Amino acid sequence: MDISKKIIAVAKQTIKTESQAIEALIPLVDNEFANAVQSIYNSNGRVIITGIGKSANIATKIVATLNSTGTPAIFMHAADAIHGDLGTVQDNDSVICISKSGNTPEIKVLVPLIKAIGNTLIAITSNKESFLGTQADYVLNAHVSHEACPNNLAPTSSTTAQLVIGDALAMSLLDLRGFSSEDFAKFHPGGSLGKQLYLRVSNLTETNEKPQVSPDTDIKDVIIEISKKMLGVTAVVEHDKIVGIITDGDLRRMMSTTDTFKGLVAKDIMSKNPKMIDNDAMAVAAMELMETNGITQILAHSNGIYAGVVHIHNLTKEGII
Template identity: 45%
Template sequence: MKNAATTPRAHPLESAHRTFSIEISALQALDARLDDSFSRAVEIILGCAGRVIVTGIGKSGHVAKKIAATLASTGTPSFFMHGAEAIHGDLGMLTQQDAVLAISYSGSAPELLTILSVAKRLGVPFVAVTGHPQSELAVNADLHLNAHVEQEACPLNLAPTASTTAALVLGDALAVACLEARNFSAEDFALSHPGGALGRRLLTHVSDIMRVGQALPIVQADTSMPDVLREMSHKGMGMTIVVDHNKRPLGIFTDGDLRRLIVRHGDIRSLTVADGMSRHPKCVAPNAMAVEAATLMDANRLTQVLVTDPSGALLGALHMHDLLAAKVI
């Protein structure tokens, strides 16, 4: 065994550049090699009435798990089936409406060959992604996608590196092609990501986060300024809504209106809210997306908007803090 102290070591940056170069070359070769088999694979996935079962074992299994997740989140019902678990009971999840996408660089993993035989008995389409077109899996699959690489980035040419990158990118390409074929939209994406930032932006309605009932600061036009300030302080929205006797909004009185009123009159204790309110306040509908309300508030430099129905009746109010708390902005 060589003494580690005297063994030449590549500089970390040199190693990184070499890894990048090898993996980029592998992807360029894969890109140049793509043919009609890729289109046929997309057709198989799009024609699947059930789920796309993505399977693999070892490092290919990790890649398969990510591909399944990407397919599922972009409009193609899919789940990952571990190759070893599949042959010990999980194959019971496979139905005749499904399709199988199997990842195995060698194309000789015995677990996947067993899955292939079961798929054939069920008449389930089987797409294999391997690095060896003459392997048993590739030859017997309904369709083969060639993910061959000339060399791994590993200097020993042993650890799956360039080969797993090629398989992963090929899976991404399949998912994106299916996404585009389905006209999958940002709104569709949000439905499968309700907990993410995009989901919150595209799925949250004004009615979901608006303040209603006793939480609303409300006064009438003849309310004295001391009472107005008490209502504003108690409700904590930095404003109060001014309504008529039918509870329909006449205007809004904000902290900014208060400052402007003091500048004009000095002592405001004898005034009513009608003397300083802003008429024709900005309003949004309850079924509007919260992000639309945020856009309206930003464009008009507002921190509050009212929520009204089509007839103009007051339903609630929305503060910028409500949007922040809901993580819409």
């Protein structure tokens, strides 16, 4: 078989096997899952998530998802827990233990210690009859029949299933908390997702130059204004109202069709009724307007008064694009 075809076949089979494993989880989500979610929601403590090996890697991702969606969570490695880190767990914390087999040596040592402290123990495991499964207060069934690994050894389908159960848990808690896009922005102020939720046009216009000319401004002065403000555009303003726009493109077209610029003024070459956006609108709305109309700058107004310019470079710099 051609090596490329073989690679593609293996990749497709891996995706198919894992997708089937995820599909098989749907009927396993039951009242015990719902009770575990409610237990966490009603708790005054944090969620401590622990595991070992690949399950520990999955635990760190679930912790990140919970923290970013309104549920305080901390990762605790199972091996470290039995060598001093068990002090991480406080009285009201809920502990989620992730283990495919539920019978690893570290888990067998750790589980009784958690039970002795009196914390609620939630298991994410593929084996409900395991030591972990029988000791946990709630079991979130992440059973898989086969790994994507052809030898049925490397954790693949099982870790994917654990991750999906963790996401389902996080989204259920998000829904119970009524966690909104505004809440999400509070937890992601520096990321592009957060900026899409809180960054406004005014945050961009206030950092830019504010090029403007009047309808009767001489073309030479229009060129100087556009060059000086370095945004490739100027608003044509009369009585503080935007009446037109002149871009670099307008100037190039003028130069290609006009032998002399003598006597020409802004109103002779400006485009009337330019695309505009409210200065209080979200920056992502400016991006969408630019994309829809195939433009790289847009004029902003505040209650009809010229407020400034947003350039596509502003959006790129902020990570919106």
